[in-house]
Amino acid sequence: MSGKVPPIEGLRHVALYVEDVERSVAFYCGVFGMELEWQPDPENAYLTGGTDNLAIHKGAVAKKVNLDHMGFLVPTMDAVDQWEEHIRAQGHEPFAPAKTHRDGARSFYLRDPDGHVIQVLYHPPISRGS
Secondary structure (H helix, E strand, C coil), X not given: CCCCCCCCCCCCEEEEEECCHHHHXXXXXHHHCCXXXXXXXXXXXXXXXXXXXXXXXXXXXXXXXXXXXXXEECCCHXXXXXXXXXHHHCCCCCCEEXXXXXXXCXXXXXXXXXXXXXXXXXXXXXXXXX
């Protein structure tokens, strides 16, 4: 890459279509601790958490058509297990429990209320606790 272009700071914004905006806001705020930043109307909401921004838009949800999954990064391997316990305590069952991958990463997977797949991930090259 040319030295003339500043480096990117990460992929920190995701926009999702959902069937029920309020339900999704409650899920991401309640489960992941995100906060409602702005809701210009009942069909759109913008959440923040850490350095991330999640846009929620009412629309047709076509599972597994354009998005395989998205991930929330955690700082340590132990944090993956703590988050899995938290997710279960919130009444959400991961469909793939925590495991350590061949590359040294550790993660588990769950679905949001619209079926979007979420990975909670420790990845050594980019997690802060590495």
